Amino acid sequence: MNKDQPKVVPTMGRATLNEVSAHAGVSRSTASLVLRGSTRISEATRLRVEQSMAELGYVYNRQAANMRQSRSMTIGVVETDIRNPYFAELTMALEEAVHDAGYTLFIGYSRDRHERQREQIEAMVQRQVDGIMLLPAIGTTAENVGPVGGLYGPPLVQISRYFSRDFDYVGADNNQAASLVARHVASLGCTSAILVGGPDGSSARRERLEGLTRGFAHTNIHFDPAESVTTLNNADDGARRLADALDRGMLPEAIIAYSDAIAQGIYGELLRRNLQPGVSVAVASFDDVPLASLQIPPLTSVATHAVEVANAASRLLLARLEDPTSQPQSVLIEPTLKVRASTALWRPRTLGAS
Amino acid sequence: MNKDQPKVVPTMGRATLNEVSAHAGVSRSTASLVLRGSTRISEATRLRVEQSMAELGYVYNRQAANMRQSRSMTIGVVETDIRNPYFAELTMALEEAVHDAGYTLFIGYSRDRHERQREQIEAMVQRQVDGIMLLPAIGTTAENVGPVGGLYGPPLVQISRYFSRDFDYVGADNNQAASLVARHVASLGCTSAILVGGPDGSSARRERLEGLTRGFAHTNIHFDPAESVTTLNNADDGARRLADALDRGMLPEAIIAYSDAIAQGIYGELLRRNLQPGVSVAVASFDDVPLASLQIPPLTSVATHAVEVANAASRLLLARLEDPTSQPQSVLIEPTLKVRASTALWRPRTLGAS
DNA sequence: CTGTTAGCGCCTTCAA
C-alpha cells in the first residue's frame, strides 16, 4: 500500500486551473482571467494559456465556480409527461431558450404524481438550480411542492397549469380558447355539446370549462359542465371514457376534446362505432399540435402555442433571477382558432331523423 | 455601505450543516453522520439534529459534497428531438430508471446538429456529470463529440444510433427488425417495395436497409436500396418526400416507412391522392408507438421497444460507472412484428389492371 | 500583469 496516496480524490483526474497555469508558466490569477475573457491580458500569454488548456485537456469545473459565485447556470424543469406532443414541443422550446442564455436543464417527469414531483424538485434544489419551471402535477399544493420560493428557495415559474397565485405563471389563455371553440361550434347550428377529457383538478381544465360555459351562454346549445368527462391526458383513456359515455346513451352533436391527444382517441372510438368524425358528430379540440392537421378528417383545434408559452416562461424566469422580490406575474398567451373539416363539414341533422 | 458584509456570497443564504450543528448544539461531524444515516448516533441527538434541519430549512448541498467525493449523482442525456414519440417514450423511461438509482438528469436536444450537441455535452461535463447517454446527431465523430470517454472524460453510452464502436451502444436490432418486415411483406405476395424515410447517414437507417435487403433476398420482390428516400424523422417531411417520389412515377406495392412518425405522413399523402393505405398499397413501419394501432387503418409496425432500450442503456451506464475500463459493449433489443390492417388487408392486384 | 490569501459547504481523518 502506498502511504502517500492522496486522501481526497481529485475531480476524475482532470487537469485543474492550477496545473494549467503551472504548465503555461503563468500565475493562477492570469489563467483565471484568460478563462473569463479579460481584455487586460496580453495576446501572447492568452495564447500560451489556451494552448496549455488544450494540451492538458482542461475542462472548466463550473461546480467549483458555483461554490464561490452562488449561481450554477442550471435550471430545473419538472413536468408531467412528454408523450403528449404538446408538452414535447413545449419542452424543446424551453431548452432552446435557456440554452441560448447559457443555462443547462435538469429534467424530471412527475407523471402527474406530486410525491414524485417533490422528490425531483428536492434533488434539483440540492444540486443548486438557479430556478425551476414546473408544470404542476395534479394535487400540488404550496405545502407539498418542496423547498422552492420564499427567502431561500429558488424561484419557481408555473407552466400551463398553476396551483398557487404566489408564484409566476405562464400559460395559454384557456378561458378565451374555450370561448372561441364554443362560439365556433354554436355557429355550426349544433344543439348539444360536451367536453371530453382533461385531468380532474387541473386549473387548465377548469378554465376551459368556464370558457365553454361563457361561450355557449345565450345560445341554444345544451352544454352542462357536469356532463363532461375527465380523463388522463392521452388518447387511450380518451377513447375509453368516451366509450363509457356513449354506452350510457349520450350522443351530443358536438364533442369538444380536452386536447388533440384525446381527440385522437375520440376519432378512434367513433370510427369503431361507425360514426364519422365531422359528419355524424362535430369534433373540436385544444392545442393544435402538428398531428391535428394530419388527421382524417383534419381536426379543428385552438392553437395554444407551446413555443410562445415556453419563450414567455423562459423570459419570465430569467427576469425573476435578476429581481427575485417583485410581485409574481401571470402571463397569458393568446389562442388562435384553426377551423378544419372535423367541424366545418358538419351539418345539422335533417328533420325526421330520430 | 456596510464594511462588514461578507466578501463571498453564501449559497443563496441557505442554512449550512455548520449552522445546523450549532443550532442543535452538536459537532459538525455529528450532523454529518446524521445526514449519512450512521447507526453510531444516539436516537436523541439524531432527533435534535433533524429538528434543527427542519427548523432552519436546511437543504443538502450536493455540489459541495461532489467536490470531495468526485461524483455528482448526475447524468447527462443528449438526444435529437423528442417530438418523435418514440424518443419521448425512450426519454421518460431513461429518466425513470436513473431516478430510481438516485441520479438526476441533465437534458439537451441537439436537433440533429452535432455542433449544438457538442455545446451541450461540454456544458454537462463542466457540470461534472458522472456519465452521458447520447443519441448521436447525424455527423457525430469521435473528434467532434466533445470531452467524453478516454482517461478523464465521463463514460458515454450511445442509444439507438452509434458513431463509434469504442463506446457502449444500446439499440434495437434494426437489421433483424427490417428482415421481419421484409419477410412479412413478401408473404403478402407483393412484387415491389421501397423504404421511405430516415435520416441520411444514421446507423439505424443503414441497418434497416441491410435487413430489408437480406429479408427480400431469394423472393420475387423488387427492392433496391438506391430507390429509397431519405427524410427528416417527422411526418411532414415524410409526406413531402413521398409526394416527390410518387410524382416521379414511382408506385410500389409496398411502402416501408422508416418510422411510425413518417408512416403518418405517408398515410396523409396517400389519402390526399385518393390512394387507400392498406388497400391500394401496403404500408409497414418501425417502432410501434401507441399511435400506430390508433391509425385508420391500424398500422403494421415492428416494435423496437423504447422502454427496453432505455432500461438496458441505464443498466449499461450504471455498470460502466462501476467499471470504467472493461471493453465497450453492444446490446441489441429483440424487435417484435405487429401485423395490422395496413398490410393484412392488402391483396395482389387482379390480372388486367395496368 | 502577478502572487498571495481566504473561503464557498462538505467529507474524511485523526486524536481526544
Added chain:
DNA sequence: TTGAAGGCGCTAACAG
C-alpha cells in the same frame, strides 16, 4: 461520540 484541521477547484480582493 466529539472537535479540529485540511482540502476538493475556483474566484475575489488586494498589494505589489
